[in-house]
Amino acid sequence: MSAIACGVDFGTSNSTIAFYQDETLTLVPVEKHHTTIPSAIFFERIDNTPHYGREAVNLFLERHKGRFMRSLKRVLGTSAMKQGTLVNGSPMNFNKIIGQFVKYLKDKAELTAQQEIDSVIMGRPVFFIDNDPVGNKNAQEELRTIAQNVGFKNINFQFEPIAAAFAHEVNVSGEKLAIVADIGGGTSDFTVIRLSQKYLTKPDRSSDILANTGVRIGGNDFDKDLSLHAFMPELGYRTTYGDKNLPIPLKYYFDLSEWSKINTLYTPKNLMQIRQYLGQSHDKPRLSKLLNVIEQESGHILLGAVEDAKIALTDAPSYVAPLDFIEQDFVINTTKMMFEEAIEQEIVKMATSASECVKEAGITPDAIDLIILTGGSTEIPAVQAKFRELFPNAAVSDENKLDSVGVGLAYDSKRRYL
Template identity: 65%
Template sequence: MTTLSCGIDFGTSNSSIALANDGEISLVPVEQTHVTIPSAIFFQRADNKAFYGRTAVNLFFDRQQGRFMRSLKRVLGTPLMKHGTVVNGTTMNFSGIIASFLKKMKEKADAVAGQEIENVVMGRPVHFVDNSPESDAQAQAELREIALRIGFKTVEFQFEPIAAAFAHEAQLTGEKLAIVADLGGGTSDFTVIRLSRQSVRKTDRSSDILANTGVRVGGNDFDKDLSLAAIMPELGYRSRYGDKQLEVPLKPFHDLAEWSKVNFLYTPKLIMQTRQLLFQSHDKKRYKRLLSVLENETGHAVLAATEGAKIALTDQAEYATPFDFVETDFVIPIRRTLFETAIFGEVEKIVASATECLQNAGVRQQDIDLVILTGGSTEVPLIQAEFKRLFPNAAIADENKLSSVGLGLAYDSQSKFGRNSTRQIASV
């Protein structure tokens, strides 16, 4: 009988699923021919029908009527999982929303496999929630329940950076002491691990995995920092109002700069408050832009433009970011130097977590032979420069940035669920 299992990388920004079928590992096309899918859902206003991935993104930016949701992974382990949200007038819980997204991916994999897949290894960050073991355990339990809910019978977990290491290991010649830096949309995770091609089929890797660390900082935080530094001031952030020269409320701007909070801004109460403050504003031109965003529900478009600027600044020293959906001919020029200054504190946290991983593993920077960079945030020039500075003698591997975790989880599922597996591989 065929031994079949899969690995699912449910990411903050992008997701993937890979099959392990009698030793063959392959990514599943989850959206047309694409093997990754944006972790996004759009609920159509007319009937609450759900659309996923690129289709969801396109419907939203085509200004179709409905509710757009992203960064759902960041809700796991938080009180929002219990409170739920209102979608087009209907109360929905986040467990069901996430389940619908993952079920769509599973259906694609089942169709490719030609049968129902019962065994899965789910990827997880080293910390879903920083400094809270209880919330972290809760997040994993919630994700396990969702996986069972959509039809899996057996659910295991693996740290995402370990999975990325497994994906690269199959291509190695010789032995390497590696550090994996997995910088996604919501978290940055690190693993120090001994790799060799001969170890791919080992069922017990616990002696090879020397240390894991992680911090809840990722690309979404870079977006927020850039937004608050360059975009929000042009919408009236930190401007003044009234005779007493009071600072305008800051919370709406902070929420507008964060993917997981934008949907909660469009309330009659906040819009009315913003209209009232506009009359007393000392910077009516800019503050009126905030009102426009709230009234027209274009917060996600603001964030998308900010993310676009971040991506453009990977290759360009300066980028003119268009915001014509807020105001005609409205453009904000942004320099890479401003972006790097804005994210410097987050980068320090990332570097500190990587350094802690080395210390926990009992190895020195010069001992590392290979640095494996995975996740879209590793494209940021400042991040790349920091890792080259930290590990000047190591080779850098950064292929398959968005799909290596999914592939590695499938390799891990093969070890866990394969015919000869004793299921002793180090896992969560």
């Protein structure tokens, strides 16, 4: 058997795995011909049989009985890792849940390589959790334990934006001072790095990495912002009830707008309370739609519709979201302007973090030669415009937005293990 090592990009929204073998890099087809897979699991209600990726999403959308989960990465480093969750009525540890997904990736890579893979570089965000050093340390160690449990023997970590830089470096002419903007589903990470093809085989790149910053904001937060801005008001968000004009609790709407919290809403207590509020509501038509969503347990379908609107508004000036599953002929009209207003503050926070990265590197914005955009949320025109505004002298490299971190991790695995 030939020497082999791999890189795993376990993302909040999508994941990839790539390996290096016989001087060749292979990006693994992890779901049919696809080299990326949604980071989603669906457990069948009968026996908790797991399904992954697009298959998991489709089973859920087709209303099969079971438990659907996504955005699992956001659990790392939080108290939920220890608490676990109920999966079809049975307690299950998140180490096991995430481990099943990572093992699925490993199995696919080994099937493609036709041999076992012991050595891995795991991608990680600069910060799993903002302003929480203990949580960040715990998150990496939890991911290390998961990697060990699925059979990896040699485990190292690399910041995801640095991995993305490695993937783009093979196409760099001369030497470039680059900033990598890796905007994923759960985090936005930034790295200022010197790139050159002559550095490709350099064993230690620490002197070329000038600064790293990050913030816990990503595409999932854009979903949440659009949901609260355009969708939740049509379900009674910020409406009132009773003689004292008290607001309907906001928690329902915030949890309904966050992938990792939707399942917590489906309790008899919440149903009872919403029915009580509906009896005293000053806007019964809208609040009844919220009740429908909770009764039908269709929160993930609703947030999926929000995500569809987000994707559509990346290119189109307007989009009509069909929500027949809530009520017949129910639609919500959205516009690009509405979406950009909703996410404006998140983009400002991303820009602030990127500017801090450049400042920590000891350079000025006009010294940046190249902007490397990676992660699905960099498709959004308002995001691209902000980075072009921040770094006016820089060219933009944005190919392979969803694959580049996995590819870069595989390059790094070669550098470290082979």
